[in-house]
Amino acid sequence: xxxxxxxxxxxxxxxxxxxxxxxxxxxxxxxxxxxxxxxxxxxxxxxxxxxxxxxxxxxxxxxxxxxxxxxxxxxxxxxxxxxxxxxxxxxxxxxxxxxxxxxxxxxxxxxxxxxxxxxxxxxxxxxx
Numbered sequence: 001x002x003x004x005x006x007x008x009x010x011x012x013x014x015x016x017x018x019x020x021x022x023x024x025x026x027x028x029x030x031x032x033x034x035x036x037x038x039x040x041x042x043x044x045x046x047x048x049x050x051x052x053x054x055x056x057x058x059x060x061x062x063x064x065x066x067x068x069x070x071x072x073x074x075x076x077x078x079x080x081x082x083x084x085x086x087x088x089x090x091x092x093x094x095x096x097x098x099x100x101x102x103x104x105x106x107x108x109x110x111x112x113x114x115x116x117x118x119x120x121x122x123x124x125x126x127x128x
Contacts, residue, residue, distance in 0.1 A: 003039045008049045011042065015057045035067045043075075044068045 019027040034040035047068050050058040061067065083089060 001037070001039050004034070004041075006040065006042050006046070008042075008046045011046065011050070011061070012057065015060075021056075021060075032064070035064055038066075040067065041069050042067050044070050 014027075014031075015021065021028050031040065047058075047061055050061050
């Protein structure tokens with residue numbers, strides 16, 4: 001099973017631009033299936049960032065707690081390892097959302113990166 005970790009911009013882009021819920025309901029049904037089987041997760045910082053907008057997307061996200069995982073010490077160490085190997089993965093000189101900097105590299109327990117700006121392969125324990 002392929003597993004993905006999305007950052008805030010990936011969810012917002014899908015919700016607003018690429019796959020609006022009213023036009024692509026099957027896409028969002030499939031997203032719910034991926035959340036349910038553990039193949040799609042987001043760092044909890046994503047939910048915190050969505051809360052700032054307090055819109056329909058935030059309401060949708062709040063109803064899916066299984067989508068979000070906490071950024072713990074294990075994750076932060078994994079991010080350090082990946083950034084050591086791929087230093088250009090995150091441009092720390094540019095403004096980035098916290099989820100981009102702190103959570104997007106959850107991939108890193110496996111050391112594999114897939115679509116680094118939006119989704120990445122992960123071996124997070126919740127996704128096994």
